[in-house]
Amino acid sequence: MHETVIASSLLKIILEEANKQNKALLVDEIHLKIGLLNCIEPQTVQGCFEILAENTPAAKAKMIIERMPLQGFCKNCQKHVEIHKRQFHCPNCMSSDVDWQGGNEMQITSINVHEQEE
DSSP states (O other): OHHHHHHHHHHHHHHHHHHTTSSOEEEEEEEEEEETTOOOOHHHHHHHHHHHTTTSTTTTOEEEEEEEOEEEEETTTTEEEEESSSOOSOTTTOOSOEEEEOOOOEEEEEEEEEEOOO
16 A cells, blocks of 8 residues: 555655744645546545544644646647546547656645644
């Protein structure tokens, strides 16, 4: 289950970012973008993160995950296209002669925190 390793790495990055300000910060939300071809199951990452984040400043953080579409260029109709499902043909002309680019990305786009009250 590689989602556990990913969730652990995410937690490490998030806690490092939250601690950079030398304040007691609590993490409210984490926004992620995951590419369409990335073999990561969002609900599994979320569940693993929740377990690993227990008793940390990210324990109550809400994870919001957005799937990024796959971008490509269709050689047949000469258009830039994107798909949101794993159906690898041009959505305009149905050609399979498409140069697909990316799809394996995973980005933390934002981390929302608030200062812990003493």
